[in-house]
Amino acid sequence: MNKRHLLLLAALLSLLGLLLFISRPAAESDNPPSAPATPAAVSSAAPASTAPIASLAKLDGQAPARRALDIQRWTTAEGARVLFVEARELPMFDLRLTFAAGSSQDGATPGLAMLTNSMLNEGIADQDTTAIAAGFESLGAGFGNGAYRDMAVASLRSLSAAELRTPALDLFARVVGAPTFPDAALARMKNQLLSGFELQKQNPGKLASIALFQQLYGRHPYAQPSDGTAQSVPAISREQLAAFHARAYAAGNAVIALVGDLSRSEAEAIAAQLSASLPKGAALPAPAAPAAPAAGRQHIEFPSQQTHLMLAQLGIDRRDPDYAALYVGNQILGGGGFGTRLMEEVREKRGLTYGIYSAFSPMQVAGPFMINVQTRAELSEATLELVRSLVRDFIASGPTAKELSQVQRELAGSFPLSTASNADIVGQLGAIGFYDLPSTQLEDFMNQVQQLSVEQVRAAMARHLDPDAFVVVSSGPTVAQQPLPPPVERPAAQTAGVPEH
Incomplete structure (x- = not known):
């Protein structure tokens, strides 16, 4: 090993030591106890240098503690x-x-x-x-x-x-x-x-x-x-x-x-x-409930190598009792990033896109349920039909027990982040107040998520989504279409280059 490499190694080791020193108190503050710590509680804590390193194994499969809120x-x-x-x-x-x-x-x-x-x-x-x-x-x-x-x-x-x-x-x-x-x-x-x-x-x-x-x-x-x-x-x-x-x-x-x-x-x-x-005055009324549109298709001609596909239908308002079940169902279908049904079938197995996502957006009155995907123009029709079939299958059969259990664990693990900082909390409070939700909304949501069954998720998705009711808008060129490539069991190679946005 030459002198240059030794100097680089020494610098890296020094940096690692510094990061470990900094990260220990940061980890304590980033994971507050169930009640906000008082100054006395902080001062009586053991010094960082003598505190044992915490192990994830000690969680024993349980979610980390979340900051309790006295609203x-x-x-x-x-x-x-x-x-x-x-x-x-x-x-x-x-x-x-x-x-x-x-x-x-x-x-x-x-x-x-x-x-x-x-x-x-x-x-x-x-x-x-x-x-x-x-x-x-x-x-x-x-x-x-x-x-x-x-x-x-x-x-x-x-x-x-x-x-x-x-x-x-x-x-x-x-x-x-x-x-x-x-x-x-x-x-x-x-x-x-x-x-x-x-x-x-x-x-x-x-x-x-x-x-x-x-x-x-x-x-x-x-x-x-x-x-x-x-x-x-x-x-x-x-x-x-x-x-x-x-x-x-x-x-x-x-x-x-x-x-x-x-x-x-x-x-x-x-x-x-x-x-x-502020000016004096009363609360403004919420908009009237929207009427469900007829299913339809609109195409916007645009010179491009790719086509944007957007599918939507009316979803729910923020106070709908099926909110938790639909949130979980969508996480499995297409809202949870990699590992969702849509990502696995459209991206991983066929290489049709860099990403495909679905989301319920509850609002004062029925917000949209949307699916968004960008794919090669010559495969846009085949991709659209694949997406429709995946939604139809999911509504008909619902998630597997394994999919549901995985999402429940992921949400339990990530939920403490929703109140990890004051900025996070003030955002939660604003939404709770604006949509007139109970003060126990965060706890209620997690309890509902953890108690859901496969059948409850399937039934909620079936109540609110109709695979034949989508409004579809595409934007891209009109080109001759090609058939859908067959799926592969291993991840498909992605097309080179930067996707268009």
Whole structure:
């Protein structure tokens, strides 16, 4: 071994030692006990240097402990619903406001909800977007926002020390409660959107997705693209944004989720401050239930070597009692990545794609069940028929006992990650509050998952899916079709190159 190799080996060994030193306390903090640790409990723990190395064998097949959540709930004087979890491990807190202010509330103006949310931090009475960003940064705080079909969110992460928390909350309350929607910023945002619409024309997957929602939902609000259209966005005015904000960002339409280094009294004060800073008003009604569309097929001609295939039908709303059974069933069918029925048959045995995925997307009312695959254009029809047959077989016979047991173990093992950080928890609280779920939702879900039988999963999938009811949209070239290649027992070789997206 020459001198260069010896030096490299020494460096690697040093790095390994450093990683082992760092990872030991990190592992403790990443796997908290069933109740949040108090400062006293932390200080009385054995030093890291004398603690024995934990072994996975000690779990004896059981899932690792998950952080227990003491969810406290109340309603502010203005009608905002509040969910709070005290977590003293770190000197910081996470805050998320969730409003029923997604694109389903756009009415006849697609893009209105998205533009309103995007413009929140573009200006307040005495500060422009640069000053707002600098204000959060100077306090070590972070602001986030986003709008989707059902909801719009605004979030804050801040240190919990009063001298930093107070000004961060004051700025956040003004940004969310009293944005000014400056004309110059609105013009800039519109130009960015219009540029994005032009780019969409070169994205066959995006074109297929837009067409699929239109075919699936027809005249329902979910049919509209969340970011609007090239026709609707230019006409949106500042006055429309202000009116939408006054209606959809009202306190009665808000869920306030708080997690972190706060007492109950501090959390109540924060919630009261934020609720009072919002416009006054009641919760907006959820969209009407969509009507199931007739099965159909639409093709979008696009010059490409591959074809995007998207299949969909109406799924469930978030409060459906079959949610757990359908989640597990989909994990086996196509939602769990490698090892699912769809991946095994379409990718591994036939090499038809780099990936195929299925998903239920429950929303306020029936969200879509979708399957998405990209394959060679000349094999698109054969791939479509294979996917249909795999769904038909799964609905008819359900999962095997081995498949169900494997998914139950995987979910039990990964479930602690759903509450591994304050950011994870605040997201869970926001969803629980927005969809009006019980505080025990996380525990209920896991209990239901572990108690499911093969027959219960099969029956739930059969109740909610019809293999002959898919709306199908394809995007790609029209070419002569070839028959499906026969399956192989070992993984098929994948085509070279980077897949098109």
